[in-house]
Amino acid sequence: MNQPVPSTAILEVVDVYAGYVKGLDILQGVNLKVYPGELIAIIGPNGAGKSTLVKTVFGLLTPHRGQIRFQGQAIAGLKSNEIVQRGMCYVPQIANVFPSLTVDENLEMGAYLCSSPLQPIKDGIFATFPVLANRRRQRAGTLSGGERQMLAMGRALMVQPSLLMLDEPSAALYPPVGDQCL
Template structure:
């Protein structure tokens, strides 16, 4: 593993049932501070890849290295302590707790004063600041997504795994959430963005990977993939002859 690599996935096979692999030899890498998009059709293995990276699914073969250490077999809480956070598509906040309590829960493993961290999150997400005493379950979908990101950032991770952050959001909220993702990345946090909205994801990504049938079929700079005719036809709604 090279020094310019924060996360490296090598020849990973993984699935939920014995002898049935959804991921069939995926190779994938993220440099420090990089924003990498993972796109592809439903069932291609995008969310499975995120779960395997975060220790929610143990690969049958292959290695996953984070900061130079093989993390295959580590539990999710051990991976969090090494500086990685994962935000699932659903059930990513505590609905009965207030916005502020959710942020505090995000940093439960840290033995430091949380006020400066909370202030930083409220500056980044002013809408959350306005609703700090409100129960998370009463927030809109976009606000919940912002809270989930804020909660993860309380740990000041080196890498943030985002699984479908724009799912089920209105177009206006999708734009807002993507702006926040870009802002988080520009502040120095590396991001893996697993996303159905392929065009928006690639427009802001340093690099992208197209998963097909559990393999990394195509990869390259985000802009290059946006202009790739095959990617355009299959995933961006660009027909032949356009």
């Protein structure tokens, strides 16, 4: 049964041009709207600009042209930490955990903006990713690739974001775990 789409998008990307080298735009005229409660997937071959789009939305790249609005406010040009403070989180495909910290410490790092008690939030993360509960005192650098990916997602969820962006979320996941989590 189709549910009505809310009239106000939580994220709007309007005619965005961006890239890593000035004058060589990987993104050319990208438009996207995400509404509250939606699950959106950007699909394309390697090199199509999927990661570039996510990095641009999240403030790791500055668009050369166009607008990006999150919760109705312009965010193009803001730093990533400012975007997190507004309620958006990003999980990169690689280098997405603090390897020398434990699972618990990684989750706590993700909660640096939280003013509410962390244990109920952690309990929710451990319920979603039970393997992490068994490894809470283990250093993240000793986890498998899939376990690191789960930890990175869990850390981003600690701030209970309004929008969570995942770059290649199933990378390194054991297929049955990916089916269970996604």
